[in-house]
Structure formats: C-alpha cells, structure tokens
Amino acid sequence: MQLAAIIVSLVLIVVGVALFGRAVLQIVNYMRLGQPVPAGTRTDDPAARTVTVVREFLGHTRMNRWGIVGVAHWFVAVGFFSLLLTIVNAVGQLFEADWILPVIGDWAPYNVFVEFIGTMTVLGILVLIVIRQLSRPDKPGRKSRFAGSNFGQAYFVEAVILIVGVCIFMLHALEGALHHVDGYEASFFISYPVVSALGDLDVSTLQNLVYLFAGLKIATSFIWMITVALKTDMGVAWHRFLAFPNIWFKRDAKGGTALGALLPMTSGGKPIDFTDPGDDDTFGVSQVEQFSWKGLLDFSTCTECGRCQSQCPAWNTGKPLSPKLLIMSLRDHAHAKAPYLLAGGGKTMEGEEKASEEQLAGVPAAALAEAERPLIGTLEENGVIDPDVLWSCTTCGACVEQCPVDIEHVDHIVDMRRYQVMIESAFPSEAGTMLKNLEKKGNPWGLAKKQRLEWLKELDFEVPVVGKDIEDLTEVEYLYWVGCAGALEDRAKKTTKAFAELLHIAGVKFAIMGGDEKCTGDSARRLGNEPLFQELGMENVMSLNAAFGEEMDDDGKVTEESKKPKSAKKIVATCPHCLNTLGNEYPQLGGDYEVIHHTQLLQHLVDEGKLLPVTPVEGIITYHDPCYLGRHNKIYTPPREIIAAVPGVRNEEMHRHKERGFCCGAGGARMWMEERIGKRINNERVDEALSLNPDIVSTACPFCLVMLTDSVNGKKNDGKAKESIQVVDVAQLLLDSVKTPADPAGEPETESEPTPEPVK
Missing domain, CATH: 3.40.50 (Rossmann fold)
Incomplete structure (x- = not known):
C-alpha cells in the first residue's frame, strides 16, 4: 500500500503541477487578447488595492451578507489556502508514517490551527452542500439562484473539498495515535476522541491507515488540479485563484463597487474624442475580444453562485436576462474562441479575416465555428447573447452590488448596447422616440423648453431664475437642478413644488436654471448613445460653469483664474439620475460640482x-x-x-x-x-x-x-x-x-x- 500510494501520488503531483502551470499561462494569454484600459485606471494606489483584497477576502465583506452561507464559505476559502502545508505533511507521511513538519510540526498553536480550520472546513462544505441541495434548480419557476449553473462541476469541487478535509482530520488524529497521545491536550482538542479510539490499533494498522489517507488526500488534490488545468473555463474552481486579481484590478482602489458613473467609451485603451474620432476607433463591443482584458478576467472569475441572478429584477419577472448566465455565456464563448484569436484570427470592422489560411490551419474546428458566431444575435442567428437579454437590463446595479468577486456586469452590458445603438441602430423602437426628442428638444418628452418654468406659476412665492432674476449663483447657496421630469411630468412636478416650498419655509436661498438647460443625458448614455450624452453633457457643463461665475477660454474650458473649488458649486437635485450624472459623470466632461439629493438637504x-x-x-x-x-x-x-x-x-x-x-x-x-x-x-x-x-x-x-x-x-x-x-x-x-x-x-x-x- 505504501509503495502504490507513493508512486501514484508522485505521478499525479508531477502531471498536476505541469498542467496547472500550462493552464495559468493559457489564462494569461487569454486575458491579453482583451483591449487595454486607460493608463493608471486599474493600477492606481497599489497599497489601497492590496488592502481591499485582504479586507474582502479575510472579511468576506460580500459573502457575509448572506448569513450562514458567508460563514461557511469563509472557513472553506481560508482552509484552502491556510492548510496547504498539510499536503507537504502528507507527502512526508507516505515515506514515514509518523513524520511531521520540521520546526512547527509539534508546535501546539500550529496544531490547534490545523485541527480547528480543518474541522470547520469539513463542516463548512457540508453546510454549503446542504444549501445547494435545498436550492436545486428543479424547483418550480426561477426560485433557485443555481438555475443554469454547472451542477456537475460544483458537485466535483464540493466532493474534493469534503474528501480532503476529512483526510486532514484523520491524518492529524492518526498522528496523535502514532505519537501515543494518551490524554487530552490542546493539539488534539477536537480529534482526541478519535485519537483515543485509534490508540487501540496496532502500529502496522495505523501506518497503513496513514498511507491510505495521505495517498487519498494527495490523489484527490492533484486529480482536482489536473481537472481544472484541462478546463480553464471552470469558474466554480478557478474563481479561488482569479478572484484576487479581479478584486485588485477593480474600478475603485478603495473597494467601492463599479456603480455610479459609467466608464467613458474607449478604443484601444484611449477615450474616444467624438468631435474628431479616429478612423480605426471601435465603438462599443461587437466581438468578445473587444472587451477589455479586465472584462475577460471578469468572465473567467465568475463562480456561478447566482447571487446576481437572485437579485436581478429582470430575471425575477420572467425576462431572459440573468447576469450570471450572461457572464457565463461570454466566458464560454471567449475560451472557445481563444485558440482562433491566439493564432492571429479576428475580423476587421468590415468583416474581413485578419489572419491568413496558413495561420489558421492548426486551429481546431470548434474554435473556428465559435469565431463565426455573432456576439449579439437571436437563437436562429446562433448569437452568444440574445438582444432581448441585452435590452432587459435596467442597470439597477443589483448584480454588481451582490457579486462576491466584483464582476462589473453593467459596464459590459452597456458596452454591447453602445455598438448596437451606434453602429447597428438596433434597439427598441420606442427608445428611438426618446433619442429624437433629446436631440431636437433637449428633453425625452419632446416639450418646448419654455415649459420648463411653467411650474413656477403655481407657487405663491418667487424663485430666482439664473440669467433672469440673478446674474449668477454667487448670490444663493444652492442651485436647484429641477431636471426634465421635475419640470415637465405632472406627477414629478408635485415633488418639485413641495421641495421648493420646503426650501422657502426653511429660509434657504436657492435658484434654478433659466430653462435653457438640457436633459443630463442619463437615459441616452445607458441606452448606449454615448455621443448624444456627450453633446448634452457638454452643453450643460458650459451652462453650469457660467452660472457659477466661471469663465471659459476659447476651447470651452474653465480658466484657472475663475475656477472655483467644488464646495462653492453646490447643486441639489430631486432626481437620483440627475444626481448621479451631475455628480459622478460630469467630472468626465469638465464639470466638477458638489451635488446632493433633496432628501439629504431636507434631513x-x-x-x-x-x-x-x-x-x-x-x-x-x-x-x-x-x-x-x-x-x-x-x-x-x-x-x-x-x-x-x-x-x-x-x-x-x-x-x-x-x-x-x-x-x-x-x-x-x-x-x-x-x-x-x-x-x-x-x-x-x-x-x-x-x-x-x-x-x-x-x-x-x-x-x-x-x-x-x-x-x-x-x-x-x-x-x-x-x-x-x-x-x-x-x-x-x-x-x-x-x-x-x-x-x-x-x-x-x-x-x-x-x-x-x-x-x-
């Protein structure tokens, strides 16, 4: 038994390490197929990024929102990395049954740690197995967050963790029996009953049990390594490695979610200048390789836990969008297409093949077939993502908020929308009416700009208007940004009047714009019409900067002499969409304001x-x-x-x-x-x-x-x-x-x- 265990274990170790090393290189090469990101946006403040990774991993800040699931997963995750030395210990035990690690092998604190974490890893994975069974996707409707996940892969990973955890516990207990532990001590504070029972066996039997459990532990561990090395798109396994870089490279170095502002449109890692776009600029994403490398990393990191799916309003109301299934589809497509891309394949904007027939000669047929699939297309078109999936998204951010590995779903959805809107002109027809109204009238309802001030007639007090009653905003404390809905929609106007009356009662000095302002562009941007957002935004920024008393140079930029600090440019908005655009997105256009919501001011x-x-x-x-x-x-x-x-x-x-x-x-x-x-x-x-x-x-x-x-x-x-x-x-x-x-x-x-x- 000892000889067989040694031979099998050593072969599996060599094969596993070699294949795993190759798989890591493959994944790195896959990531490099993606587009670059603007310089410094993913690598700024490395110290803060490192702290964020440590905090999110050790604190399980996302997972712990899910109660017992988070606690169980914490022990499984921590056990995976902190008990790696038990593999070394098991290899030594194959050659000498009572072998222990040098220096720390008989150190009580180390043994207590192994005993506790090993036991809790077993209990943790048992809890997760039970929870998965209670949430099986064969439940009626869409109740299970695991619907669409790869259950076979999950069972395999769970079985591996359970077997390895049991082996760690048993090897530790056998160690105590071989070393004749005959009384309770800290090193065996959990396993002592097992140690005591094993103590009745003879030495030869104990040694054979050590060889059995050590060989089983090593074989299980490296069969797992070989399996995941051969299947690099196995997110339920690879997330335990890829989560760390994915969190490190997240948008906000300090740990904030990828919500609030959308990222500017880029091509080749540089923001697109819509006043003079380059001839080779790509607008949005129409092929998987047009996602950034961070996007490809996102896709590979998905662990298929379904927390995003369970919270998604589209999925919960019977629509085809599941953020999890969308990311999984993009991951599977990217990995299947990768051999074709790595061989130099790819299509130009005109649809012509970049690589020669000789370059593609060795590419597997499956990869060539995957390369022919449209990224966005119906089932009949063999598309990777159905258009109904793309247009079901409300960009509510529930998926991003809940994802334990910081996948940025909304950014990827909007990138695909951008191509559909700007290049294909393929979007729901009703949205086209909204875009036309924004272009012609500056508001989504298509009403005349003079109607923006009609609500003032229903008040019994005066509200100063910039450019009419006051020259600029230096005379007041707040600019009240009424917004399109607040000025033009009957139900929203009730909020506008109520808020204005409350400010008047409280004696707050405020003013509003004169009616020449445009929609902030929130809906246009999230629909995918980035140029229209930029146009509306630039006009508003110029109007706002002028209202705050800042002077513009010939290029439309605020002069340094007239520039005011952010705290001197206070805006209050009743619309969260205006709040978000003015405060989080207009800095991208040169407008840096202090923006608060009306509930914050009222509080x-x-x-x-x-x-x-x-x-x-x-x-x-x-x-x-x-x-x-x-x-x-x-x-x-x-x-x-x-x-x-x-x-x-x-x-x-x-x-x-x-x-x-x-x-x-x-x-x-x-x-x-x-x-x-x-x-x-x-x-x-x-x-x-x-x-x-x-x-x-x-x-x-x-x-x-x-x-x-x-x-x-x-x-x-x-x-x-x-x-x-x-x-x-x-x-x-x-x-x-x-x-x-x-x-x-x-x-x-x-x-x-x-x-x-x-x-x-």
Whole structure:
C-alpha cells in the first residue's frame, strides 16, 4: 500500500503541477487578447488595492451578507489556502508514517490551527452542500439562484473539498495515535476522541491507515488540479485563484463597487474624442475580444453562485436576462474562441479575416465555428447573447452590488448596447422616440423648453431664475437642478413644488436654471448613445460653469483664474439620475460640482430645526429605495430619517430594501421602452409593497414615482389595492407634516414659521 500510494501520488503531483502551470499561462494569454484600459485606471494606489483584497477576502465583506452561507464559505476559502502545508505533511507521511513538519510540526498553536480550520472546513462544505441541495434548480419557476449553473462541476469541487478535509482530520488524529497521545491536550482538542479510539490499533494498522489517507488526500488534490488545468473555463474552481486579481484590478482602489458613473467609451485603451474620432476607433463591443482584458478576467472569475441572478429584477419577472448566465455565456464563448484569436484570427470592422489560411490551419474546428458566431444575435442567428437579454437590463446595479468577486456586469452590458445603438441602430423602437426628442428638444418628452418654468406659476412665492432674476449663483447657496421630469411630468412636478416650498419655509436661498438647460443625458448614455450624452453633457457643463461665475477660454474650458473649488458649486437635485450624472459623470466632461439629493438637504434642515414636522400623517408607510439613489450612490438613511421625523406614520420595510432593494423598472432607459416579456417590474414591486397593506408608498425619485403610481392605479382599477393608498415623494410627505392643518373655524392653512437664516 505504501509503495502504490507513493508512486501514484508522485505521478499525479508531477502531471498536476505541469498542467496547472500550462493552464495559468493559457489564462494569461487569454486575458491579453482583451483591449487595454486607460493608463493608471486599474493600477492606481497599489497599497489601497492590496488592502481591499485582504479586507474582502479575510472579511468576506460580500459573502457575509448572506448569513450562514458567508460563514461557511469563509472557513472553506481560508482552509484552502491556510492548510496547504498539510499536503507537504502528507507527502512526508507516505515515506514515514509518523513524520511531521520540521520546526512547527509539534508546535501546539500550529496544531490547534490545523485541527480547528480543518474541522470547520469539513463542516463548512457540508453546510454549503446542504444549501445547494435545498436550492436545486428543479424547483418550480426561477426560485433557485443555481438555475443554469454547472451542477456537475460544483458537485466535483464540493466532493474534493469534503474528501480532503476529512483526510486532514484523520491524518492529524492518526498522528496523535502514532505519537501515543494518551490524554487530552490542546493539539488534539477536537480529534482526541478519535485519537483515543485509534490508540487501540496496532502500529502496522495505523501506518497503513496513514498511507491510505495521505495517498487519498494527495490523489484527490492533484486529480482536482489536473481537472481544472484541462478546463480553464471552470469558474466554480478557478474563481479561488482569479478572484484576487479581479478584486485588485477593480474600478475603485478603495473597494467601492463599479456603480455610479459609467466608464467613458474607449478604443484601444484611449477615450474616444467624438468631435474628431479616429478612423480605426471601435465603438462599443461587437466581438468578445473587444472587451477589455479586465472584462475577460471578469468572465473567467465568475463562480456561478447566482447571487446576481437572485437579485436581478429582470430575471425575477420572467425576462431572459440573468447576469450570471450572461457572464457565463461570454466566458464560454471567449475560451472557445481563444485558440482562433491566439493564432492571429479576428475580423476587421468590415468583416474581413485578419489572419491568413496558413495561420489558421492548426486551429481546431470548434474554435473556428465559435469565431463565426455573432456576439449579439437571436437563437436562429446562433448569437452568444440574445438582444432581448441585452435590452432587459435596467442597470439597477443589483448584480454588481451582490457579486462576491466584483464582476462589473453593467459596464459590459452597456458596452454591447453602445455598438448596437451606434453602429447597428438596433434597439427598441420606442427608445428611438426618446433619442429624437433629446436631440431636437433637449428633453425625452419632446416639450418646448419654455415649459420648463411653467411650474413656477403655481407657487405663491418667487424663485430666482439664473440669467433672469440673478446674474449668477454667487448670490444663493444652492442651485436647484429641477431636471426634465421635475419640470415637465405632472406627477414629478408635485415633488418639485413641495421641495421648493420646503426650501422657502426653511429660509434657504436657492435658484434654478433659466430653462435653457438640457436633459443630463442619463437615459441616452445607458441606452448606449454615448455621443448624444456627450453633446448634452457638454452643453450643460458650459451652462453650469457660467452660472457659477466661471469663465471659459476659447476651447470651452474653465480658466484657472475663475475656477472655483467644488464646495462653492453646490447643486441639489430631486432626481437620483440627475444626481448621479451631475455628480459622478460630469467630472468626465469638465464639470466638477458638489451635488446632493433633496432628501439629504431636507434631513439636514429637519435636524437643524429649520423644518418642523408637527402635523401627524396617520397610517402605515413603506419606502421604496430608488436604485440610483441607493445602490449607485449609497444614500439610504436620509429618506428614512425624514419619514421617522413625521409624527403619526409607522414605517414598514419591504422584504427587499436598501442594498437588496428591488428596481421599479425605469432605469437603464427602460422608462422609455415597453415591457413585453414576463411580469412588469413595477407590478412586482408594488405587489411586494401591497403585501404590507400600507396607506402610503413613498419614494425619492421621479422615475420611481411614475412607475409605482402607474402600477398602484392599475391595481386600484382591478380592485387589488384600496382606493385610499397614495404614492408620494418624501418631500410631499414632509410638507404635509410641516404645514399646520386648517382650524375648525375654517381658517386657511398656515406654515411653520420660516427660519430667517439660510442653512450654513
């Protein structure tokens, strides 16, 4: 047995290490097929990046959100790397059964560590196996997050971990028996009962058991290594290696998710100048090799855990988009096409083959066939990604927020959309109307710009307008960016008027733009029309910079002499999409402003005592987190604190809230597209809200307000919702409480006394 174990183990070790080394080189070569990224964007602040990797791994900051799953996975992950010396120990035990590691082999702290982590690794993988069985994809509907994952590969990996963990435990116990441990001691604080039982066996039997378990441990470990080396697209195994570089190279060196701003369009690793694009610039992604190397690394890192899928609003309402399946499809396609690309293959923009027949002579037929598949195409076209998958995305960011290995799904989806919109002109027809309205009228509704100021006529106080009542914004503290919805959509205008009235009551000096401003371009950019976003954005940046008193040079850039610090350029917005674009994306265009959401300012005014909610608003309220306020900009507390300050209301959270909040269905330009597949996302969200039997559904976004109101009204008509239920913005709720009610004598409402001084 000893001789057989030695021979088999050594052969497997040599073959496994050689194949694994080759696989690592293959993966590196695959990654190099991707496009470069702008210099410094993925390698800045290496110290912070290293700290982020350590924090995310040792702290399991994403996984631990999932309770017992996170704890179990922590022990499995830590055990995999920290118990590597047990392989060395097992090799030594093949030659000498009672062999231990030099120096640390009989050191109690080391043995305690091995005993504890080894045992917890076994328990951890057993927990994960049970959870996987309880979440099998043969459940009805789409309930399992593992639907579409490779179950055979997962079973193989789980079996390997379980076998190796049991072998580590048994070898440690056999070590104690061979060394005649006859009493409890720290080194065997868990395994002593097994040590005691084994102590009754003779030495020859104990030695044979050591050879058996040592050989089994080594064989299992290196059969696993050989298997994954031969299958480099096995994400459930490779993620344990690739997760570290993928996290290190993430967008934000300090650990933030790849949400908020979209990345500028690049070609060959350089931003595209849309005023004078290069002849060889590529617009968006139409072939897998046009993704950046970070994108290809993302695809290979996917562990198929399905957390993104479980949170995706499109998947949860019967649409074809699963972020997990999309990434898996791109990974499988990239790996299958790689031999063709590594041989010099590839297509030009005109569809001509770059490589000669001689270069492609040795390429496998399967790789050549994969190269002919369109990246975006229907099932009949043998496409890798179906167009319905691409256009189902609301860019809500739930996938990015939940991914434990920091895959940047939204960036990749938008990159593919960009090619479809800009080159193929292939996108939902309704979105075309929105784009035309933006081009011609500067707003998605196509209304005249003079209508942007119509809401002012409904106020009984004056609001200064830049360029009309005041020359610039130096005379006020805030520019209130009303936005297209806030100025032009009837339901959103109620929020606009309520917020303006609250600022007036609190004595805050603010002003608005004069009506010449354009849409920020959020929907155009997320649809994929980057040039239109750039055009709208540049016009707005120039208008804003001028409004803040900054002078422009001949190139349209702010002169150094007139440049003001960011803190002097304060903007408040009621629309999270405007907030995100103004604050996170306009710096890409030369506009650097301090932008806050209206709920943040209102919370501050309440805390300062400048707004006093005194009138009770009776009933149950549930708050819906807008995706672009919550996940994209991490603003969760201010709306809830405002609600808490209003007397009378009782806040009930929906099951999916904050980081796990569920989209209203309007993001990613979906506001302007029909929802023809599956259940409407806004109906799914409202059904969740109605399960609490609320009197008020509140939110803090005009898009969400429209979507939720439409759904609630539909359910009222169908008799599924009580007639008294309201959908309101947090600002409207606060205004109702700040105002004092009319007295019985019929006196008109009066407002709480305004504070004479503005907010400091």
